[in-house]
Structures are given as C-alpha cells and as structure tokens.
Amino acid sequence: MGDRLNLIQQEALASIEQAKDSNVLEEIRIKYLGKKGELTQFLRGMGKLPPSERPIMGQLVNKTRRSIESALTRKNEAIERESLIKRLKDETIDVTLPGEKPQLGGLHPLTKVLNKITDIFFGMGFNVAEGPEVELDYYNFEALNIPKNHPARDTQDTFYINENVLLRTHTSPAQIRVMEQQQPPIKIIVPGRVYRSDAVDATHSPIFYQIEGLVIDKNITMGDLKGVLDIFIKRMFGERTRTRFRPHHFPFTEPSAEMDANCTACEGRGCRICSNTGWIEILGAGMVHPKVLEYGNIDPNDYTGFAFGMGLDRITNLVYGIDDIRLLYENDIRFLRQF
Amino acid sequence: MVTERGRIMLVPIKWLKEYVDFDITAEKLSEAMTLTGSNAEGISELGKDIHNVLVGRILDVAVHPNADKLVVCKVDIGDKILQVVTGAPNVKVGQLVPVAIDGALLPGGTRIKSGKLRGELSQGMLCSFQELRLDEYGEIDNGVDGIYVVDQEYLPGTDIKDALELSDEVIEFEITPNRPDCLSMLGIAREAAVTMGTRYRFPEILVKEISEKAEDVVRVIIEEPEMCFRYCARVVRDVKIEPSPRWMRRRLAAAGVRAINNIVDITNYCMLELGQPMHAFDLDKVADRTIIVRKAQKGETLITLDEQKRILTEDMLVIADPEKAIAMAGVMGGLNTEVTGETRDIILESAMFEGGNVRLTSKALGLRSEASSRFEKGIDIVNVERAIDRAAELIVKLGAGTVLEGKVDVSTLPLENRIIKVEWKRINSLLGLELEPCYISSILESLSFKNEIKGDWLEVIVPSFRLDVEGVVDLAEEVARIYGYDKIPMTLMEGSASKAMRTREQTLTDKAKNVLVAMGLFESITYSFVSPRVYEKIGFDIQDYPKSVIISNPLGEDQSAMRTTMIPSLLEVLSKNRNRSADECKIFEIGNVFTVDPENANGLPLEKLSLGIGKYGNRVDFYKLKGQVEVLLDAFGLLKEAEFIVSAHPSLHPGRTAMVKVEDQKLGIIGEVHPDICRNYGLDSGALIAELDFTLLLDIAKTEKYYTHLPKYPSVARDLAIVADKDILAADIETVIHQVGGSLLNEVKLFDIYEGKQIPQGKRSLAYSLSYLSMDRTLQDKDINPIHNKIIDALQTRFNAQLRK
Structure with missing residues (x-):
C-alpha cells in the first residue's frame, strides 16, 4: 500500500x-x-x-x-x-508624460517680501500695527514736528481731501497713534500703503508701500537702532551683507540717519544697480525726536526710542531684480506668475 | 518717513580751496563729507570733454589753391608748426587761437584727425566759441563769426584748458532742509574743514569807501518787525555796468549760475559765497530815497522783474518807497526800480525776512526764486551785514562803482547769542557711547559751537547760522556725525521676553490669501483711486453713485476719487490682461475701500477691507467661483451659516448673481459680469467677479474648533431623485429636506442634475444622496423609512415634485 x-x-x-x-x-x-x-x-x-x-x-x-x-x-x-x-x-505607463497640475496661484511680490520682513521683525519681538490710509494732517505732519508752512507739506507732494484730511504720505503717523494707545515699552512695525502726488515713471508711483518701525523704552540708544537694523539687513539679504549709516535729516528724528546696505549684486565693487557706489540706500531712521514723544504723551526725560521707515517697493525690486516700479501695480498676469 | 528732496549745492573745488586747504581728491572729499552729513550726489569734471586743444599763434594765412572759401594757415603750437586749413573768415596773422591737433577731442565727442582738405594737408582744426562750448564756462561770446581769438598772451602750445582756466571739478551736494547754511561756499568750507580735521578761513573784508555817507542818502523804515528782522542798505554811485571778470564768470558758471553783468554777478556771487540773497535798486527810481518794509495793500499791484503783473494781498510783505511797491520782499524785485544800462547810482539791499511769510508769498504768486527758497529755510542774521560788505568790496575791486561810507542797518531782533544748557551725559546715553566730556566739547568747538563744561552740564553758544540746533538731541547729532556714525557700536536693547505675535486679523488675512492662492488665484495690487465716473462704466445709474472721498489735488480727474468698491479695480486688471492677449486671468485682491463717514467728527472716512476675486478664461464659470467662495468661507468656519441668495447688481448678469449672506449679514456679492460691462472693459462675456466685505469676514470668522465624538454606528445612505419645475431653487428643496429630515438626517448631497428627453419640458431632475446617522444605535429600515417617506411627501406638497422612478 x-x-x-x-x-x-x-x-x-x-x-x-x-x-x-x-x-x-x-x-x-x-x-x-x-x-x-x-x-x-x-x-x-x-x-x-x-x-x-x-x-x-x-x-x-x-x-x-x-x-x-x-x-x-x-x-x-x-x-x-x-x-x-x-x-x-x-499597467506600465509613460511616467514622463506631463502631470495633471492643480492650478496654483501666487501672492503678489510685495506681499511675499512683506511677509519675509514681517517674519524677521516678529523674530526680534516686534508686533505689527496698522493705521488709516486717509489720515489727519495732525498725525501725518503736525505731531511729527512738521509744523504748518514746512516745505515737506507742499501740495506738490501731498494729496489732500480737505485742509485737515489727507492721504498719508508715510506710515509715520502710526507712531503717534500707537503712542496714544500704548505706554512703553513699544516695539512695532507698521506696514502700509502711502500716497505721494508723484507722476508715474520707472521709479515713482503715486501709491507705494512703506514699513515703519518704532521702538520706545527706557535707555534705548542709537547703538540699538544700528544693531536692530543690521540684523534685519543680514536676515533679509544674507549674513555677509554690511550696513552703513550716514547722517541725514528728518523732522521727527534727531539724530537722523540713512542706512545703506552694500550692494549684493557686485558685493560692493560698484555696478549699475548701485550706480557704482557699492552701496544701496535702504531706509531712513533716527532717534525719536523729543517733541514727537511729547505729542505722543511720553516723557522724553524718561524714555528714548528709535524709528525707521523703508520702502517696500524698493526692497521688493532689489530682491527680485525688478527694474520698473510700475510693474508692481500693472498686475500683468505674466508678471504675477513669476513669483 | 518722508524724505524731503534736498536742495542741490554745486561746489567747484577750485573755489572751495580759497577757504580751506586740502590735497585729497574730490572723490575722497565727497566720500568723507557724505559720512559727516553732507551727502555728495556726484562729481562732474569740467573740461573733461576737451582734449589736446592747444593755444597756437597764426604765423601765415595763404589762399587755398582749390577752394575760394578756405585758407591755409601756418600755426605755431610751441614745439612745432602745423599747417591747418580753415574756413573761418576772421583769421589773421599774429592771433592766438585754439588749435585742436591730431587726435583731439571736442565737446560732443568730435575727434579731430590729420587729413587733406580739398587736396591740402590739414594737421588739425582751429576752434570756434561754439565748438568749445565756452558758454558753459561763463565765457562771453563776442559774436564774431569764426575762430575764437584768445584775448590774453599765452605761450603757443599751452593747453587751452590751462589758458582759459576751464578745468575744475564740481561736487554736487544734496543739502537737507535743516542745513540752509550749507547752501553756501562758506558753509561747505566749514563742513569740509571739520571733516578733514583742518580749519577754514574767510578772507577779511576791506571796503574802500568814499566820504559821502550812505545814511545821508537813503532811509530805511521797517513797519513790520515780525516779518523783517534786519535790513542793511548801502549806496553805490557811478555804477559802470559791464561783464564781470573771467574768474568770477568761471566760478558762477561752475556753481550753476549764469553770468549777466558785474552788479548782478556780484550779488549772485555773494549769495553763493555766504548764502545771503541780495538785491539792487536803481537809486533814482526810489522815490524820496526811502525804503519802507511794509505789508502790501489790498489790490496793490507790482510788475516783477520777470515782467509779470502781480496782484498782491494784504498778508504779503513788500519793499516800497513812499509812493509805490518796488519789490516783493525776499522773492523778486520790481521792474520799476530795475538796474539798467542807464542806472547811475544803486541801493544794495541785504536783509533777513521771515521765512514763513516769504514761503506763503512765493506760493501765492507761484513764483519761487533762489532768494525766496533761501529765506524760507532761514538765513544767518550775522551774514546780512557781512554779505553787503563783501559785495561792496567786490564792486570797488571790479571797478563797478564807488561805495559810500557806511550803511544803514536796521535790526528788529536783538543780535544776542543763543545759549543752551544740556547734561553732557545725555549725549552719550542717547548715542550709546562713552565719550569724555572734553572730547564732546572739542567736537562742538570745531563746529563753531563755543562751549564750556560745568560739572555735569555743558553750556553751548549756538552759532547764528545754526537755527536748527535747539536742544540736546541736536547736539548729540553734531557729536555723532563728526565722531562717526559708523563708530557707534551696534547693540541690541535689553528688555522682557518677546511678546510679539500675529493678531487674529493678520493670521486670518494670511490664511485667506493662502487659501485663494492654493485655488489658483493670483494676488493683484491696484491703485486705490479711480475716476469718479467709473460708476457709469460699471453700470450704475447716476442716482446710485456712491458718495466718494474726493482728492482735492489729484494727479488727474481720472484718479480723483477713492474707490468705494473693488469691482472697477478687478475689471481693470482683467481688461489689461485681456488686451495683452492673456487667455485666462484669475486674480484676487484684499485692499481698502473708502466711504464717506458723516459720523466721524474728524472727517475721516470709513476704511474697510474688501476682498475681490475676478476671472475670465476657458474653464471659469459661476459654480467654480461659488465653490471657491465656499471653500474660503469653510476656511473661516462660516460655510454652514452662509447662504447664496438670488440677487441683482448693476454690474452683473441678472440671472447669474447671488448675494452672500452669513447669519443675516450681507457679506458680499458674486456673479457673472453683465455683458454690457464686459464690453465696456473689452472683455468677452463670461467674466466673473466676487466682492466680499473682508472686514466683516474677519469679524465674524469662527476660528475655534471643538471635537465631536466619532460615530460608533454606521451611517445609512438613501438616494432620492425628484423631478420638479426648473425654477424651483435647489436651495429651497434642500432646506425642506433638512427640515423634515430632522436630527437623524446627517448629510444631503446633490449628485446629479438632469434635464432632457426623459423628463417633461420645463422640469429637471435632481438626485440627492441622503445619509442617515444616529450616534446611539445602528439605524434600521424601520427608523429611516418613515422619515424618508415624509421627505418625499413634503417635496411633493411643497414643490409638486415627483419621485423619479
């Protein structure tokens, strides 16, 4: 078996x-x-x-x-x-055929650069505040130590609604508005749209964007101003970027300065972008004028501070190599798709 | 921060060296001065475009054998004799003329080469006034047709630039408005000296006067002491009007001022040198030889030097004689007292007028002059006298007239020193430095601030030309800029831990933008002003035009109204892209819109954020746009509450417009753009827009999320297809389904719509998938059937809807 x-x-x-x-x-x-x-x-x-x-x-x-x-x-x-x-x-397919892309849109380059700048300042402890675009003469000029009859008020620069109301010419009015609402320590940036009655060309636009900065506390020094802005520039344009501060004049800061960054395109050797100077003007800054502190109800004997203001359009153009400010407001879809 | 445009001061290096010694290059000087506060914008090199043009002596002029209008010259250029052919009619033997030799460069880029002219060798070119562009150097064109003849003796072979003193470098400084003192050679010399750590000097003024006294000839009365702080007058007799000497014309030209005649040039020269504007009146035309500084009378008129008739108002300051106005104080002189070729005697005026009034006057007259802009910014009261003396000195030196003894000098302001007392430690604490007080003191001293340290205090005498310095912060800037901004160490302020975070609004705005971008939309940024007539273009009836905030001084009528809606901005962007032949364009913008706010006591408008979406292209339709709006609402936690209600809007298709409502608040509008409006913007029909009140959206967004238990029991799906009249709204049907379905009805989804042959005309079939769910048991048919049948019944009763079999 x-x-x-x-x-x-x-x-x-x-x-x-x-x-x-x-x-x-x-x-x-x-x-x-x-x-x-x-x-x-x-x-x-x-x-x-x-x-x-x-x-x-x-x-x-x-x-x-x-x-x-x-x-x-x-x-x-x-x-x-x-x-x-x-x-x-x-079941083998041709994986080299094009993918079916869901359409992705894009943020405006101004927004992208603003987001980066905002993030840098958040990292340094700055809050973001805002202010109205249609503003009182008082906040735009008077409280910033720009009295009546000051040349900076000439109608050729400012759009007026009436004698007391205008389109803000800078984001600086927010300095006073913030001081009115908040006691020091103050540490803010204020991005926003500003208006100047400039005819449009490759470097001028009647509407553009600024970012204001304001720090007020006890014992704030001009060294702090330099330190903060130097860090900002290094985060923005790279750790190797150097800054230079030159004396300047603004009615609402004293001492006042303009800050240049060394040209990242030519690393300071001189090129078309920096008009052969090796430096690019980035922003205006200074120690808050005691009169401005007083307008904001802050005692200049107890507190000092610094303020700065920069043009977002200019920085955006530097970041992306855009050579005409008009492109930023034309919203040509071929332009917007590039960012 | 507003950057005011600074004024330009052109500083010729040769002139500057009269006041301060230095041997560094103009470039190094500009760099150094930029870092101490005088921003150098550039350097221009005068004479750069003239090269290899020499002084030559004409030895012989011979007829050209082949041309009637040409001559052949032998020219001595020092080391050799050249043969040059020229067509100039004025050449004569013995003349000294500019010779452009082989390889020379002329203004405009012309290069000169040796060659034959009608068969005769020509080893260069004799140059005319125009060819050398000598007018740019203030040289006088003698009007002679032909070769420029050098009027002084030079060795043949001398470079023409040396002979005529053409070469110079000019630094262009941008002077900030707080430093009007630097709008003068003296001011720049002071800054240059401090920058280079050296001293400046100002030539001592010696006026050769005759014994007749000015005060016996002219009287000055200031009726407005608040508007005129000082008025100095001198009298010059036997004026001889003629061109000023070459050195003065060169300097004026290099500094950007056109030479006119000796008297005008001298006043301009002194203005550039010292910053003090001056004016000259024809003495004989001043009635009673009396100068009165007064306000204009109502309706008074004056024809100014530019021959314009000016109608004056009572707040304008004029210079007058007892009979008439003779000048707009600090702005421009009057034609009635102009210095002319016939003038015998003159009154020189050097005064200090109140800047604000000068500014208002020049603005009101639309007349800005070099003088007015200097008075506006403020001048140095001490210079008023110095400048008139300097002018008198130059008049005598240049032989332009004889100067009477003394001057009439009326002051309404005491000429006393301004002293400020500050704690020197505060300079250090503001800058973040630890400078010794004696070092601070020495910097201030170098800037002409006399000072004394008294313990913790520093007493400073502010020089009369520094009206801008008022307190400790101004002194701190003076110290910092000379010490060097770059030497201030970088620090980071101490302080409590960072409290920075995005606000709810900022977070939500970022979120909205990211969601929209993820759905394929591009962010646009447009101007916030529009034409007040744009409402016609977007289909509004005139009585429905919103009340706009209007700019009183717009760039143009078409940019004079602040936008009240995002719709024109969106359509404009779509339109521009369509014009550029883009096949599709899908954009969104979040920006402010402005409405007049009668409630606001200050007159500020209401600023609200608006979110606009606009698109055109092949694959766009109402439902896709609606879906995107729904996704956005979902991201803001509002989808359940949102309703889309059949609506109307003047810009939109009457059958394809919905109002978006959330909990009875109107959030916005969405729809297809009306074909008429599309046409207005050059768009094909079918473009779509949505506009939502973004401020409201931020306000009502529901960002808090709570967990609900996951169901333990399965849901049961039942389909329901009904046939109903086409005009019955899906939203109404769904509402009834939900009402009747009650708590066990978990979800209703439309999955099919059908119109066509199998259905009666005018009707459509809607197929829904209903999902029933209970949290505490598994639902059985006996639970669901009654509800489902009730729904069917309700639809039948309410809408006459039939179950589709």
Missing part, C-alpha cells in the same frame, strides 16, 4: 508542477484531496488493514497529504506572483 501511496504522491506533485493556472490547481486539489479524491479514497480503504498497521499507514497518508497541500500552496503563490508580474507589466 505504501507503494501506491508513493505513486499517488509522485503523480500529484508532477501534475502540480505542470499546472499553468489556479483553475488547474483547483482541479488537482479536488482530484487528490477532495471528498472523492484519491487520497480520501485511499484513507477509506485503510479500514481493511490490520489495526496495528493503521497508525503507521495513517501517518504516511497524512504526510503525503501535507506534501501535496504544500506543493499546491507553493504553486498557487508562484502562479499568483507570475500573474501579478504580468499585470504590473501591462
């Missing part, structure tokens, strides 16, 4: 080996292991054996059964793998 069992096993294993798909394998399984399968039949025939031989023969049958079963499983896996490989091959 053992021989027959052997024969069944060989036969089964051989046909499993030759099977091509899972259907054939299932037939083989039924033929040998099914209810009427050969091995089942064989097992039934075991009743005729003497009881002493039955356990041995039983073991043999089970061994054969396991052997066939595992051969079936192996073959099944092999077939499945093969058909998967075939399917994957069939």
